[in-house]
Amino acid sequence: MPELLAVCRVFALLPDAGTVGVTAIDKRPVDGRVKARPYGLYADVQADRANHGGLDQAVYAYSQEDAEVWGAELGYEITPGLFGENLRTRGLEVSRAVVGERWRVGTALLEVTQPRTPCQTFARRLDSPPRWVRRFTQANRTGAYLRVVENGDLGAGDVVEVVHRPTHGVTLTDWFGAFNRLDGAAVLADVAKALVVAHDDGELRLSDEMRERAQQVLDR
Template sequence: MPELLAVCRVHALLPDAGTVGVTAIDKRPVDGRVKARRFGLYADVQADRENHGGPDQAVYAYSQEDAEAWGAELGYEVTPGLFGENLRTRGLAVSDAVIGERWRVGTALLEVTQPRTPCQTFARRLGSPPRWVRRFTQANRTGAYLRVVENGDLGAGDAVEVVHRPTHGVTAADWFGAWNRLDGAPDAADAAKALLVAHDDGDVRLSDELRERAGRALRR
């Protein structure tokens, strides 16, 4: 059974060269159980509210397997929270989760909404490795944002149970790859159509951002 290795919240707001001037990307593991609510984990924050946070990006999850792959490439351990994630999982292919997939973690019910889009704040957090945003994009190990469908509490050691998987089949990595026209990715228009049909049929509730991008993918 997949499990939750760590629950991470903001440790401190850090100065940042971006337009906001500070960043809350410094997430670190916390002990005990943490409440998950509509806007995220209790006592967690997002500094750039225009581009991060909100109900559709309430929680960010990243897998230990993807972190270890990056650790081998970067030459140091990618510890829980280093990528700004709230949840570090093991045994679950987070980047390959289907959009709309639901997980029971502790007493909370979470739903995959969209992949993470890397930014320069993320690069600066890691000390600006060469071409980091491009490298992260091309690797297509995005992790996934989640919304909180049912409030609850969760903690390290909890099982991560996939309780629902939509039939449209488009994963976070599929969509990210399609949108960014990565080699081997599905056609963006095909992925967009599958997602929009699923949304209209009530099989999934797309985030506003993903729905808008899917519409653009059909037109470009």
């Protein structure tokens, strides 16, 4: 069964060269159980809520499997929290989750909303590997942002149970690959249409960002 390997919260706010001036990307594992609420994990911080937070990006998950790929490429271990994630999972294809998929983790219910878009703050966190933003984009191993549908608590060792998977079938990888025109990606208009139709039919609720971008594609 897929499981939660670690729960991570902000360790310290770090100075950053970005417009906000600080970043909460320094996440590290914590012991015990942690409450999940609409704006994320208890005692976590969103320094740039406009771009990396809010209700639709309350929690960020990354898989151990994807972390190990990056570890081999970068030459060091991608420890839980190093990518700024709140949840490190094992046995779950996080980057290939269907948009709107729901996970039961502990007593919390989480919903997959959108992929992570890499930024220079992320690159600086890793001491700026060459062309990091481009490399992360092209790899299409984005991890998943989630909203908290039902408050609850979770902790390392919990099973991650996929309790609902929308029938539209569009994954985070599908959308991110198409939107960024990666090699072998699906047709962007087809992916955007499937998401908007599912949203309009009530099958899922797209994040504001995803809804706006998908609609812009269809309006071209």
